[in-house]
Amino acid sequence: MLALTAAERLARAAHDMRLGLPVGVQAGGGLWLVAAVETLGAGRWQALRGLGTPLLALTAWRAETLHIAPYDGDLVRVELPASAGLSWLKAVADPSIDLATPLKGPFRAVRGGEASPHRAAIALCKKAHLLPAALVVAVEALPEGLHLLDVADITAAARPRLREVSAARVPLEVSKLGRVHVFRPDDGSEEHYAIEIGQADRRQPVLTRLHSACFTGDLIGSLKCDCGPQLRAALRQIGDTGAGVLLYMNQEGRGIGLANKMRAYSLQDEGFDTVEANHRLGFEDDERNFELGAQMLKALGFSAVRLLTNNPAKLAKMQSSGVAVAERVPLIVGENPLNKGYLAVKAQKSGHLL
Numbered sequence: 001m002l003a004l005t006a007a008e009r010l011a012r013a014a015h016d017m018r019l020g021l022p023v024g025v026q027a028g029g030g031l032w033l034v035a036a037v038e039t040l041g042a043g044r045w046q047a048l049r050g051l052g053t054p055l056l057a058l059t060a061w062r063a064e065t066l067h068i069a070p071y072d073g074d075l076v077r078v079e080l081p082a083s084a085g086l087s088w089l090k091a092v093a094d095p096s097i098d099l100a101t102p103l104k105g106p107f108r109a110v111r112g113g114e115a116s117p118h119r120a121a122i123a124l125c126k127k128a129h130l131l132p133a134a135l136v137v138a139v140e141a142l143p144e145g146l147h148l149l150d151v152a153d154i155t156a157a158a159r160p161r162l163r164e165v166s167a168a169r170v171p172l173e174v175s176k177l178g179r180v181h182v183f184r185p186d187d188g189s190e191e192h193y194a195i196e197i198g199q200a201d202r203r204q205p206v207l208t209r210l211h212s213a214c215f216t217g218d219l220i221g222s223l224k225c226d227c228g229p230q231l232r233a234a235l236r237q238i239g240d241t242g243a244g245v246l247l248y249m250n251q252e253g254r255g256i257g258l259a260n261k262m263r264a265y266s267l268q269d270e271g272f273d274t275v276e277a278n279h280r281l282g283f284e285d286d287e288r289n290f291e292l293g294a295q296m297l298k299a300l301g302f303s304a305v306r307l308l309t310n311n312p313a314k315l316a317k318m319q320s321s322g323v324a325v326a327e328r329v330p331l332i333v334g335e336n337p338l339n340k341g342y343l344a345v346k347a348q349k350s351g352h353l354l
Contacts, residue, residue, distance in 0.1 A: 012188075015128070022044060023149065024146050033139050061281075079107075131281065207244035208297065208306065208307055224265070224338060229333040230333055254278070256283050306326055
């Protein structure tokens with residue numbers, strides 16, 4: 001049983017793309033090489049171009065910004081102009097430099113034919129926290145040393161499973177009865193943490209905060225969001241209650257990663273709001289997987305929560321993942337003059353109850 005599982009093949013492929021390596025993708029009896037534009041180097045770009053006629057795969061959100069008709073629904077396949085070089089590819093992929101490179105079109109989108117390898121390439125970019133833009137070229141054979149996966153691997157590994165790998169007592173400012181549990185996913189992605197305070201009755205709904213990592217807000221006191229104040233307020237409230245759980249999910253920037261979050265911040269400096277910035281980058285409003293939080297709660301023996309949140313999407317995901325929500329506990333803290341617009345967009349476009 002030494003063969004790789006679908007989750008392991010997917011994890012290896014995403015890692016290779018972060019390194020700038022192309023990956024082989026099988027679909028419908030055909031074979032393609034896919035490479036993330038963000039990490040693609042000049043040598044491999046020339047090598048890929050020598051193998052055939054590459055197409056550029058972009059999400060429908062990025063296509064909307066570039067005024068390209070998304071014939072494939074959720075993505076577009078764009079023909080490369082004869083004059084296109086690596087700098088052109090990177091300019092099309094990265095909207096944070098749109099102002100510096102305004103002249104990129106006109107674009108010609110492909111209709112018909114197999115789009116599943118292009119869809120797989122976008123999914124791999126997102127898993128690797130890279131810009132969702134990929135070069136895709138049909139080939140006859142896989143070059144030696146490159147990793148191969150099937151498009152079915154992405155569907156099969158879409159729901160990573162967590163297992164607890166360690167836990168220890170950690171006295172906290174809010175309670176000396178703190179315990180940190182570390183959970184590791186089977187797809188090789190980031191670990192997630194459950195901070196348990198006190199000895200909560202597993203038969204009763206537990207006071208819980210599902211908190212996504214925010215380096216800027218949690219660690220360095222950014223005033224662009226309310227994440228840091230929410231984290232500290234949730235810990236204080238759980239500590240004051242005497243028992244509860246804070247789930248710390250390593251899903252930075254609503255799941256797009258810190259580098260892309262900084263790209264989104266650059267776009268916000270140009271006047272776009274949070275949702276618009278994500279869309280221009282090619283991402284959905286929110287790329288997080290809240291079901292992982294439900295897995296952690298179940299592993300700890302909890303089946304019902306009193307959820308500290310303003311986000312209805314978290315309530316819905318807990319319920320659909322088999323964790324009952326007995327009560328929503330509001331967590332409205334952290335507003336300041338620099339994040340009022342950000343909070344307004346949360347309410348107006350993401351449905352947060354503020």
